[in-house]
Amino acid sequence: MSLPHDTDPKLAAYAHPERLVTTAWLAEHLGDEGLVVLESDEDVLLYDTGHIPGALKLDWHTDLNDPLTRDYVDGERFAQVMGSRGISRDTTVVIYGDKSNWWAAYALWVMTLFGHEDVRLLDGGRAAWIAEGRELTTEVPTPQSVDYPVVERDDTTVRAFKDDVLAHIGQPMVDVRSPGEYSGELLHMPDYPQEGAMRGGHIPGARSVPWARAANEDGTFRSREELEAIYLQEQGLQPSDDVVAYCRIGERSSHTWFVLTHLLGFEKVRNYDGSWTEWGNSVGVPVER
């Protein structure tokens, strides 16, 4: 039971407009049956300072990552995380968050690994909602648990592992980190914590397209036309290309994965979530500066 799509003209120009909603659409549909809104932030306390009425918190670290292995949760745990938030397999889920939706895009990507059909991003995320003076609340809803099926994660379609990336060298690859990280001058993004990579640089052949180029100042996505100018005209990528995107830990590249897949309609884009924290620490893999 899917909710109607947002027919906003800006969204209509994108390849898959059904993957995005505007703040106006969300405001209108809050409380609709079959809709669950999730907030996924970098800052773990932000949700508690005030959130969109009815929204539930989803923590990328404690909800989506396995506490022991460097990997995502398994089907059973994922079913618990979803079910406890009142999400069933046919629920329409809208995700939003801080920092230009980095973690929101990441959460949406993880839900894609589990094949959740209808999951959408709020264009502009938390900042846009607040900038428009829309309502926030500190009231935390207590959803009724529902059954979410145990689904096996599909790691083959939208996810790339280190070996996949090694085999992919020579084909289109997008490095979405800051120019300083790409050049190897920095091992982390400016002003961010050192993530501990032994080598700096980029994967041979990867093009530097910092994620932020896909976003407007206010955190909303650039128009289809502007995005095509960057990825198609300037970078020469084709929607039929097999593309791998990576960053430092996989969150910023989820943002670019979303842009290429859902806004520009690329057919095969994989996010290398191991990203530079894995590559820059791996013995023997090629590094380019």
Next chain:
Amino acid sequence: MTAGDDTRAALPAPLAELAEDFHAVSEKDRLQLLLELSQELPALPERYAGHLDQMERVDECQSPVFLAVEVADDPEQTVSLYFDAPAEAPTTRGFAGILHEGLDGLPAEEVLGVPDDAPYRFGLAEAVSPLRMRGMVGMLGRIKRQVRMRREALSLGGGA
């Protein structure tokens, strides 16, 4: 105190008290406590407000946070701490709140004696993820470095 605790350097009393408060509650309430501390972080005094250039930026934090340390020219060399972090970064503000509540007003010697692993003694690593704890480690390191610098400046100014 258990045998394990004996091997760890002690925290100054106010910080130890705070650590106890955190351990006394469930993980969920720990986050609530952190949120309260973030809200109680005092505003900057006039001499720093609007003068972030006179403060030190803590790069280890995932959000912009600035800190200033003053060491008084009194026998105890009393330490005063000032923090600035945006409201959109409550975790970072919460970390600053812990350090402010636990260290502001202590003698320099005591602040310098704070063990470097102090940030991990609040039972927060699980709740906020170990990655995020580095921000607080960075803040503590910079506080101690600034205390050392200020103290040196005092001894040069007064003694020589």
